[in-house]
Amino acid sequence: MFHAAVLILAFTGDPSTSIDTDLVVVRKTLRESYVLELHDSILMRPTVDSIVAGCDKYTFAASPEATQYLGDHYGLFARDQGLDINPDSVGLYISKVLYGTTSYKAGICIGDRVMTINDDSVRGKTWIEAMNMIIGTSEDMIRMGLVRNGREMQIDIENASYFNSGVTSMVDNRIGYIRIASFTRATGIQISRIIAAYKRDRIRRVVVDLRANGGGLIGPAVGLLEHFAGQGDTLYSLHYRGDSMQLFTAETQGSVHGKPLEVLVGKRTASASEIFALGVKGNDYGYILGDSTFGKGRMQRSVDLPSGKWFQYTHAIIKGPKDICIDREFGTGGLAPDLPFDMGSFEYDSLTIVASHLSDVAALRARYPAPDAQVIENLRASLPVQMQALSAYYIARLIWSDLGQLYWVTIQPRYTRWKKPSQLAKK
Numbered sequence: 001m002f003h004a005a006v007l008i009l010a011f012t013g014d015p016s017t018s019i020d021t022d023l024v025v026v027r028k029t030l031r032e033s034y035v036l037e038l039h040d041s042i043l044m045r046p047t048v049d050s051i052v053a054g055c056d057k058y059t060f061a062a063s064p065e066a067t068q069y070l071g072d073h074y075g076l077f078a079r080d081q082g083l084d085i086n087p088d089s090v091g092l093y094i095s096k097v098l099y100g101t102t103s104y105k106a107g108i109c110i111g112d113r114v115m116t117i118n119d120d121s122v123r124g125k126t127w128i129e130a131m132n133m134i135i136g137t138s139e140d141m142i143r144m145g146l147v148r149n150g151r152e153m154q155i156d157i158e159n160a161s162y163f164n165s166g167v168t169s170m171v172d173n174r175i176g177y178i179r180i181a182s183f184t185r186a187t188g189i190q191i192s193r194i195i196a197a198y199k200r201d202r203i204r205r206v207v208v209d210l211r212a213n214g215g216g217l218i219g220p221a222v223g224l225l226e227h228f229a230g231q232g233d234t235l236y237s238l239h240y241r242g243d244s245m246q247l248f249t250a251e252t253q254g255s256v257h258g259k260p261l262e263v264l265v266g267k268r269t270a271s272a273s274e275i276f277a278l279g280v281k282g283n284d285y286g287y288i289l290g291d292s293t294f295g296k297g298r299m300q301r302s303v304d305l306p307s308g309k310w311f312q313y314t315h316a317i318i319k320g321p322k323d324i325c326i327d328r329e330f331g332t333g334g335l336a337p338d339l340p341f342d343m344g345s346f347e348y349d350s351l352t353i354v355a356s357h358l359s360d361v362a363a364l365r366a367r368y369p370a371p372d373a374q375v376i377e378n379l380r381a382s383l384p385v386q387m388q389a390l391s392a393y394y395i396a397r398l399i400w401s402d403l404g405q406l407y408w409v410t411i412q413p414r415y416t417r418w419k420k421p422s423q424l425a426k427k
Contacts (some may be wrong), residue, residue, distance in 0.1 A: 011349045021306045022048050022061075029303055035241055041220055048311070053263035056329070057130045058300055058315040061355065066310060071133045074217060077186045078164035079135045081142065081157050092122055092130055098181060099168045109148060110201075126307070127249040157230055165190035165400045179209040180224075195227045195304075196253055205260040208276070212289065215271025218299065219320075222314030225279040228261055233283050236275055237323075237352045238299060238316040261286025265268075266339060270294035275318060277335050282321030288337045295334035312422045371396035373411030 027043050034055065042054035048061045062070070072078050082101025085092050094112040097104050114122055117133040125133075136140055150160045168182035178199045180187065198206065207340055208224070215221075229235065229250035238246045260284040263277050265288055274293045281288050299316040317330050325331030368375050376392045379399075 005425070011120050011218070022049075022305075022311075025303065025305055026051055026061070026311060030059075030313060031309070032299070033241075033313070033315045033416060034059070035298065035316060037241060042317050048305075048309075049217050051078055052313075056298070056314050058298055060311075061305070062310040062312070063128075064308040066128050066133050066136060069128050070310065072135050073182075077162055078184075078420075079161050080131060080343065081134055081221050083134075083164060085114055085130045087127050089276065092125070092127055096181065098166065101162050102225075104154050104162055106157045108144065108146075108155060110158065111148070112144075113147040114144065115147060115152070118143050119145070138244070163190070165196070167191060169194050171198075171201070174201070174203055175205045175207065176203040177207045180213055180273075181332065183218070183220040185217065185220075188220035191220065191227075203256075205262075206256060206286075207262045209264040210269045210273040210277065211264050212264040212268045213270075213273040214268060214294075215273050215296065218272045218275060221272035221276045222248070222279075225276050226250050226252075227256050228259070228280065228285045229254045229283065231256055234321040235279055236321075237319045239319060240316050240405040249298055263288050264336065265290040265293050266375070267275065267294060271296045275320065278320035279325055281335065281338070282324060288335065289337060289339050290337050292334040292336050293326065295326055295328035295331070295333055297325050365400065371400050 005293050023046075026048050028037055030051070031043060036365045038054065038148050042051060045051045045054070049397060052059050055072045069080075072080055081103045082098035083094055083379075084096035086095035087093075090113070092114040094108055094110055094114065097110055100156060114130060116122060117130060120133065124131070137159060140159055142159050143158060144155045146153050146155060157354060158218040163186055164184045165186040166184055167187055168179040170177045176194070178191070178194060206228075218236075225235055230425075231250055231253045233250045235250055236247065240246075251387045261280060263286060265273070265277050269277065269290075270293065274296065277288055277293065280286050296316045298314045299310045299318055303311040303313075305311050317327060319325045319331075326333070327336045328334070342418060371392075373392065376395050379395060380392075
């Protein structure tokens with residue numbers, strides 16, 4: 001079965017085609033395929049930007065530069081060096097660093113202020129323009145001018161493409177932990193490898209961490225859901241303008257169907273990630289832990305316009321099992337967790353980064369039932385440079401606190417007799 005969050009439709013033509021041709025394409029596309037019927041007072045506006053202003057916020061026309069970034073973001077192999085740059089009121093900062101990428105190995109940290117890229121200032125540039133300065137360079141090394149805790153520094157990053165799965169995994173005490181930063185074309189390939197290893201190694205419980213996962217392609221998200229599904233289970237449905245709809249069900253039983261499952265979500269869990277979590281909850285595959293999700297239950301399509309712009313529009317509302325929609329406008333406004341879970345001050349990626357440098361957390365806690373100052377300092381020395389600034393208190397919480405133990409995916413007393421949520425509800 002093929003699923004996709006964004007379908008690319010290409011319109012061929014002369015690149016020098018006038019903006020009027022863009023208008024014709026946009027009007028025709030929205031008139032025929034937009035999720036809601038638009039009045040001519042919107043469709044006949046004089047510019048593309050004024051037309052999309054009358055649509056939902058997920059309908060927009062992006063520049064060719066944005067097309068370059070988005071193509072890399074969702075591609076099988078990416079050239080963005082595993083980092084994301086976001087804007088705030090001060091300027092541009094590093095918002096994400098993926099484990100194992102060249103940015104991670106070079107010591108780039110979440111929160112670093114971006115001042116220059118290859119000695120060119122980013123002042124006044126958008127985050128997409130800054131990202132394209134990284135993606136578009138042909139240099140062997142990318143020099144990042146950064147400010148960290150008030151200190152200026154320069155870090156050189158090797159310019160190399162990487163397998164863009166956005167997935168990190170670990171196993172502790174036969175419990176599998178999968179952290180998914182976003183759903184890209186490569187995510188499904190990596191997840192299939194991980195799940196196959198889990199089945200071979202007889203993993204007894206799986207935790208999927210979708211905190212801060214803003215979505216991406218629905219295909220890999222639904223593919224992950226299919227690993228836990230029973231044959232014939234409803235996965236999701238698409239609802240188009242009018243009464244037409246399309247239902248998607250699991251064709252076969254998943255390879256880890258029936259395995260205890262917990263899904264960690266938060267306020268920044270959105271779109272494709274919510275569809276996975278909604279499928280888990282609606283079919284009683286496991287527990288949803290954390291905070292209420294963002295609430296985006298719409299599917300977009302994309303069109304390449306004659307001028308070179310990239311046009312995206314909403315063409316369907318997504319619903320999960322039992323006809324539940326979590327969209328902010330058309331549904332419940334997010335998915336509520338089965339067990340609310342306070343994320344506190346924990347960094348989204350701390351668990352994955354620290355865990356990847358410790359071989360056996362369960363054995364560590366068995367040997368040292370309580371935090372030990374010397375052990376913590378030894379752990380700090382073994383961590384990558386960007387994690388060595390963590391306080392002793394923070395490291396101790398990650399490993400020895402009740403909250404940290406759930407993050408470490410170890411056995412919790414309340415989960416030792418795992419039951420499906422539907423069974424718990426009957427008691």
